[in-house]
Amino acid sequence: MSTVLPDQFGHFGRFGGRFMPEALIAPLDELTQAWRDAMADPEFTGEFERMLREYIGAPSLLYDATRLSDIAGARILLKREDLNHTGAHKIRNAIGQALLTKRMGKPRVIAETGAGQHGVATATACAYLGLECVVYMGEVDTERQALNVARMRLLGAEVISVKTGSRTLKDAINEALRDWVASVDKTHYILGTAAGSHPFPAMVRDFVRGIGDEAREQSLALLGKLPDAAVASVGGGSNAIGLFTAFIGDDVKLYGIEPGGDGFETGRHAATITAGQVGVLHGARSFLLQDEDGQTIESHSISAGLDYPGVGPEHAWLADTGRATYRPITDAEAMEAFRLLSKTEGIIPAIESAHAVAGALDIAKELGPEATILVNLSGRGDKDMDTAATWFGLGGKEATGE
Amino acid sequence: MSDVVALGKAGVAIRKANDAGRGALIGYLPAGFPTYDGAVDGVKAMIDGGADVIELGLPYSDPVMDGVTIQRATEVALAGGLRTRDVLSTVEKVAAYSDVPVLVMTYWNPVERYGVDRFAADFAAAGGAGLITPDLIPDEGAEWIAAADKHELDKVFLVSPSSTDERIAMTTANCRGFVYATAVMGVTGARDKPSDLAAPLVARVKSATGLPVGVGLGISNGDQAAGVAAFADAAIVGAALVKALQDGGPAGVRKLTEGLAEGVRREPRAPAER
Numbered sequence A: 001m002s003t004v005l006p007d008q009f010g011h012f013g014r015f016g017g018r019f020m021p022e023a024l025i026a027p028l029d030e031l032t033q034a035w036r037d038a039m040a041d042p043e044f045t046g047e048f049e050r051m052l053r054e055y056i057g058a059p060s061l062l063y064d065a066t067r068l069s070d071i072a073g074a075r076i077l078l079k080r081e082d083l084n085h086t087g088a089h090k091i092r093n094a095i096g097q098a099l100l101t102k103r104m105g106k107p108r109v110i111a112e113t114g115a116g117q118h119g120v121a122t123a124t125a126c127a128y129l130g131l132e133c134v135v136y137m138g139e140v141d142t143e144r145q146a147l148n149v150a151r152m153r154l155l156g157a158e159v160i161s162v163k164t165g166s167r168t169l170k171d172a173i174n175e176a177l178r179d180w181v182a183s184v185d186k187t188h189y190i191l192g193t194a195a196g197s198h199p200f201p202a203m204v205r206d207f208v209r210g211i212g213d214e215a216r217e218q219s220l221a222l223l224g225k226l227p228d229a230a231v232a233s234v235g236g237g238s239n240a241i242g243l244f245t246a247f248i249g250d251d252v253k254l255y256g257i258e259p260g261g262d263g264f265e266t267g268r269h270a271a272t273i274t275a276g277q278v279g280v281l282h283g284a285r286s287f288l289l290q291d292e293d294g295q296t297i298e299s300h301s302i303s304a305g306l307d308y309p310g311v312g313p314e315h316a317w318l319a320d321t322g323r324a325t326y327r328p329i330t331d332a333e334a335m336e337a338f339r340l341l342s343k344t345e346g347i348i349p350a351i352e353s354a355h356a357v358a359g360a361l362d363i364a365k366e367l368g369p370e371a372t373i374l375v376n377l378s379g380r381g382d383k384d385m386d387t388a389a390t391w392f393g394l395g396g397k398e399a400t401g402e
Numbered sequence B: 001m002s003d004v005v006a007l008g009k010a011g012v013a014i015r016k017a018n019d020a021g022r023g024a025l026i027g028y029l030p031a032g033f034p035t036y037d038g039a040v041d042g043v044k045a046m047i048d049g050g051a052d053v054i055e056l057g058l059p060y061s062d063p064v065m066d067g068v069t070i071q072r073a074t075e076v077a078l079a080g081g082l083r084t085r086d087v088l089s090t091v092e093k094v095a096a097y098s099d100v101p102v103l104v105m106t107y108w109n110p111v112e113r114y115g116v117d118r119f120a121a122d123f124a125a126a127g128g129a130g131l132i133t134p135d136l137i138p139d140e141g142a143e144w145i146a147a148a149d150k151h152e153l154d155k156v157f158l159v160s161p162s163s164t165d166e167r168i169a170m171t172t173a174n175c176r177g178f179v180y181a182t183a184v185m186g187v188t189g190a191r192d193k194p195s196d197l198a199a200p201l202v203a204r205v206k207s208a209t210g211l212p213v214g215v216g217l218g219i220s221n222g223d224q225a226a227g228v229a230a231f232a233d234a235a236i237v238g239a240a241l242v243k244a245l246q247d248g249g250p251a252g253v254r255k256l257t258e259g260l261a262e263g264v265r266r267e268p269r270a271p272a273e274r
Ligand SMILES: Cc1ncc(COP(=O)(O)O)c(C=O)c1O
Pocket: A088, A089, A090, A114, A115, A116, A117, A118, A192, A193, A194, A233, A234, A235, A236, A237, A238, A239, A240, A304, A305, A306, A350, A352, A353, A378, A379, A380
């Protein structure tokens, strides 16, 4: 199928575009050209596909989660992105952009990371391709995702702890952008999600859309038809757009699951689209969490990878047009799903992905037992074991009593 | 007559300085830092010290074009509870103090949130002269351009060493007041070494427009201001003034401004070419 949006200026309807310092406009134009040329060059796409296959392990399995389905009351298929090398869907985008960096002849890469998954994926791609790598990470996140900090350092990346603003993902993006303005002639910024200014939302979509393309084929092979619904968690939006893109033109319901934190009504959440306020952040017009004056509000989620007050512009557009539906899942609901999937299927998901599983449980009730629901299991939960241990009281000494 | 329109309020002030055979000085401080009143006093000190145009910062939660000095100052302002309406009332106070034009430097989202036309109307009513918009390019600026034209406000867009000649032509065609040339590839903050990217950029801008060109990013003392005034119409100073306010209060701002004002007067220069 053909994806007509964005237009040549990166607009998805009234969303997207480029709200960026002029200093970055010419580099963004060059990037747009390099990406378009690369995608039209079989040598580039062939190498990208080879790496997906041989290095990452794509296509990832489509797993018929029968035990979970019994409990959910509808058939649930899990797209096992957790089995990818480095443990999440993020590696697809990182490899794609790292290859593009090589093609542009730039020796240095910078990236932001929240959960650390994108940082690890980028550090991995840079190690493989011989690129210098600097990862910006909010100080709060370096603490709650310490394992991934160690992984990035082992892979040869420099991790810079960001101590300004709310010291989370949005501030890591700010700091990466500041670096980029000063270094853009030799540096590519591998943004980790389908957000930011043009061409990032469309370019990242190109690199992650394999998730949905594969799942579409796998569904047809397994079911002889398409699933009734596709469900994914939404932080910035890459795993969700990666899943959705293949199904946009089909009669498949699309659900984005937003981080509801303590509960949407408490105000302590990161459910950007549910909150529904339009504004400009990090280079694009989209929905964002903001106060009356347009100052960004700090988001809250137990999941570091979803803890972002903005969202990619294509999701804003899909929500606006009604093509996709977005709804929140609370921390508590996500953690219940985290435990449920671990116990029933022996699969420990990333807490981000647990949001999608929790969303699917609700959707199963709504669609009924005949429905087949495709869920993007975007990552594995190793990085979240500290959080889970605290949440469930699984610590060493206390655990003996259980 | 049409020349006067394109020059806007800031352009007229800059040309007045240039006609007197010197460069103009544009001084930046953010509203609300270190306090609401402290910022008003700081800006008055810039005016007393000899600034020709004032650039008042509207503090924003995600200032991607700012280095750590201005980041910290604007964080303090926001933590102190500063609201957009307080920035407008700061403009009103400063505009009433003298004839020096007051522009506001703002990231785009606070204006969009306030309502672009409503902001332009309230800002003009407060006596503001125009906006400097570091993350709004003319390509995305149709609503602002219309509002600025309606309310006769200056529209200062930025050009950069990385801008192509085509973009410089398009951007300067959309400016009123002056053109803001960023001297370095980087964020705000004082730098020791003068940029060798600034002079060629100014030359490229001048071949595209008759508007005055201001150069900013990195200027911190009279010597550097003198260096910039030798090839640009105005020197723009920000982080160094913020630091001066932080360390020495309004008196510190006044002293630094006087040094900068002496700098832009140092090189005897011919009246600007039109
Ligand atoms: C496993 C996993 N899923 C989902 C996300 C959320 O990001 P996005 O919305 O871009 O998929 C992250 C982010 O770190 C992640 O690590």
